[in-house]
Amino acid sequence: MDASALRNGLRKRCPLCGDGDVFVSYFTIRERCSSCDLRFEREHGYWLGAMIVAMALIIVAFAVVFLGGLALTWPDVPWTGLLIATAAINLLLPVLAYPWCMTVWMGLHHAVVTSDRDEGSQPRYDR
Template sequence: MRSSTFGTQLRRGLFKRCPNCGSGNLFQGFFKLKPSCPSCAYHFEREEGYWTGAMIVNIAACEVWFFLLFVGILITTAPDIEWRPVLAVALITNGLLPVVFYPHSKTIWMAMDLHFSPNRSPAP
């Protein structure tokens, strides 16, 4: 039986917390994730290639963010759109956001995986 809802697990993932118990301190550095949760010992990487899902979450989130930003800029500057500032914002956003968001995408992916396949036992 699951002790937390999908929304709770996603929220924990968004704030870089363990999707299983909610504790923090999961990263050794900005990108380096600890092998398991220091609080509940939940092992994060379940199989080889596991983090491909995190890359997909990262790409999807960045595309959605860029689309909303782009449409917002077009709506606020229409009908006389200046394309150089739009291009500058696009390049900066698409260059920095995937890097900054990647640790969050890892914990969001762990939350999604834990919710949709909770009974899989990972091999540490």
């Protein structure tokens, strides 16, 4: 497992080289890395993994806020405030974390899959 790929993903960088501009704009990812020419979308449906990263992030954030809110205010829980806070997390976090979820997914995928492909006869990436 290549931990540097995951670190690069956490930093919103190319998983292979750690450099390069991954995004053209906030919601648009480049086809290839501007530094090492790595193709970012490896196959059709590749970004489903980024959706799983986003869902995991939202579930953890929701649980922390909801359970933390309950623990800090029990027994006089401000239910309306807690509802607004958790609804805001569920609505805003996917938008705010969108680029990060994509690069984290690329880092996770690259860290796990690339090491397997390096040992076999298949090409690492379509360059």
